[in-house]
Amino acid sequence: MAELRTTPNDGDVNTFLEGVENDRRRRDAAAVCALMAEITGESPRMWGDSIIGFGAYQYRPRSASADREWFKTGFSPRKQSLTLYIMDGFAEYDELLSRLGPHSTGRACLYIKDLEKVDGAILKQLIRQSVKHVEKRTKG
Secondary structure, rough: OOOOOOOOOOOOOOHHHHHHOOOHHHHHHHHHHHHHHHHHHHEEEEEEOOEEEEEOOEOOOOOOOOOOEEEEEEEEEOOOOOOEOOOOOOOOOHHHHHHHHOOOOOOEEEEEOHHHOOOOHHHHHHHHHHHHHHHHHOOO
C-alpha cells in the first residue's frame, strides 16, 4: 500500500506562512490560522508540505484495514484560493453557506479567494460547528 503523504510533521508553520508568495493570500492565511487556533484551542501543525491542521482524530477509511490520524480542521493557502478543510462536509450547512459570501465547495473543501469578501462571523460559526461535529462523531 502507498505511504500516506499528508501526515503531521515538525515543519515550521510560521516559515511556511511567510513563504506564501501572494500578499493577500499570506494575510488571509495568517488570519485563518489565528481563527482556527482560537476555535480549536490547538496549536497549528504542518501536515504534509502545504496544509496547516489543528487537532487530530482517528478514523478508518473504507479502503483501509487500520485507523489513520487526520486533523479536525485545517487550511492551505493555494495559488487559486484559500482552501479550508471542513471535515464533515457541507450537507448540514446550506443556510450558513448561503450567507457566507463568495466561495465554492468541494467534498470537504471550502474555497475562498478573498477573505475580506466573506462574513467572518459566519465563517467562524461554520468552522466551530464542523469541529464540534468531528469531535462528537469520534468520541466513544
